[in-house]
Amino acid sequence: MRETDLDDVFTEFEARTAPTFRPPGVADAARRVRDRRRRRRGLLAGVAALLLAGPGGAYAMAGRDDAPTPPAPDPSASPDDRLVERTVAVPGVPGELRQLQFVDARHGWALFDTCDREDVGSTDCRRDLARTADGGVTWQRTALPAAADEPNLAGPPYLLPLDGRRITVVIGDRYLVSTDGGASFTDHPVSTPPEVIDLALATDSGYSLRCPQDQGVFSGPSCPRPRLVGIGGAPVPVQPPLNLRSESDKQLVEGGDGRLWVTAREGDRLTMAVTDDRAATWRTLPAVAGAARLLVSPDGLDAWLVGISDTSFSATDPNRLWKLVGxxxxxxxxxxxxxxxxxxxxxxxxPVTSAYGGGGYWYDKRYVDEPALGGPVRADDESASVQVLPDDTIVVTGQTGTFLGTGSGVDRSWTRLS
Incomplete structure (x- = not known):
């Protein structure tokens, strides 16, 4: 199951040792990872406060309409390099590429912006949106309404895609929504978000965790106990048998097999419940001490617990790992x-990213580097992030570009877009 948590990419590894080199010092590695996560939380805090009514990182954000097969590897790619380089360029579109988000292997959205990154009050800006339907080989500009070019008084724009045709551009105090691939947009104030935003922040089947008094996806006052609801706030038959107090870290995940998982973390213990009949009945699983977060594969067949948390550092060993067996x-x-x-x-x-740069796979009880994510990547901010889309495409996002890994298992073809 994908997570929506994305930030920036890799540190340089030197010469030919880059794909396998790991600097010594477990304590130093842990320190650098903690520092990176703190920076990441600061960058995402504003977006999370604006967008999410429930716990951050728990909602699926893309991929409802179709499940296309991954694009065939580019014939220009060298079998040895395993990396295709592509530039996201749209004729007649100025500005920097500020955001790049894919919803599956073929469909993605790009935001270009001429505003000064350091000046939140920038004026005379121009913002353009572009979309691809072939994995980033070609891009088509989609004209944004004039409201997108207004002064940047409430932070930079943010893309909230649902699929290859439906997207919301969050900017200032409004939401610019397209449901036809960017051919047209409607303008909505923050007080009345349209249903497409509900869908973008819910699971594939349309579930979310929400305070009972909230009329939409955006939080009002915090509530003692959030509830699981369906699209439009419809109540579910039976609530998960967990203590979902407001102060606990909560997570909602749906796998491709239709199972719905709810977790709650208090202290160093993670408790969880799962349903396979659309919340008619629930089954609780043993609580796990030291676990911080649940991961579910896109097909729903594999469930994991990890000690790494995006919201806190109370786990004593963030690199611990559990697999559900029976x-x-x-x-x-x-x-x-x-x-x-x-x-x-x-x-x-x-798929794993490293605090030192690059990444690879944990598979068959061991870790192996992915060469395509090693030597060619150059960055110093240690801010790479990884997610897996509903069609099993791996996305690594960072300062130097976005990496798409298509294929299956550890046999992947990689494309770097920048």
Whole structure:
């Protein structure tokens, strides 16, 4: 199951040792990872406060309409390099590429902006949106309404895509919504968000965790106990048998098999419940001490617990890992000491990024580097993030570009877009 948590990319590894080099020092690695996560939380805090009514990182944000097969590898790619380089360029569109978000292997959205990054009150800006339907080979400009070019008084724009045709551009105190691939937009104030935003922040089947008094996806006053609701706030038959107090870290995940998972973390213990009949009945699983977050593969067949948390650092060992076998969690050999972010792909594969740069896969109880994410990548901010889309495409996002890994298991073809 994908997470929506995205930030920026890799540190340089030197010369030919880049794909396998790991600087010594577990303590130093842990420190650098903690520092990176603190910076990441600061960057995402404003977006989370604006967009999410429930717990951050728990909602699926893309991929409802279709499930296309991944694009065939570019014939110009070298079998040895395993990396295709593409530039996101749209004729007649000025400005920097500020955001790039894919919803599956073929469909993605790009935002260009001429505003000064450091000046939140920039004027005379121009913002343009573009979309691709072929994995970034070609891009088509979609004209934004004039409201998108108004002064940047409430922070930069933010893309909230639902699929290849429906997208919301969050800017200032309004939402610019297109449901036809960018051919037209409607303008909505923050007080009355349209249903497409509800859908973008819910799971694939349209579930979310929400305060009972909230009329939309945007939080009012905090409530003692959020509730699980369906699209439009419809109540579910039976609430999950967990203590979902407002102060606990909560997570909602839906896998491709239709199972719905709810977790609550208090202190160092993670409790969870799962339903396979659309919340008519629930099954609780044993609580796990030291676990911080649930990962579910896109097909729903694999469930994992990890010690890495995007919201806190109370776990004593953030690199611990468990796999669900039957109805019990079995601890596995841990993730690498320098793990920065981790997600779940199909086939028992966990794509991982490193705090030092690059990334790879945890698979078959061991970690292996992915060469395509190593040597060619140059960055110094240690802010790479990884997610897995509903069609099992791996996305690594960072300062130097967005990397798409299509294929299956650890046999992937990689494309870098910048």
């Amino acid at each position: 109805d019990r969690w079995q601890e596995q050999p841990g993730l690498p000491d320098d793990t920065s972010t981790v997600a779940a792909a199909n086939g028992g594969v966990l």
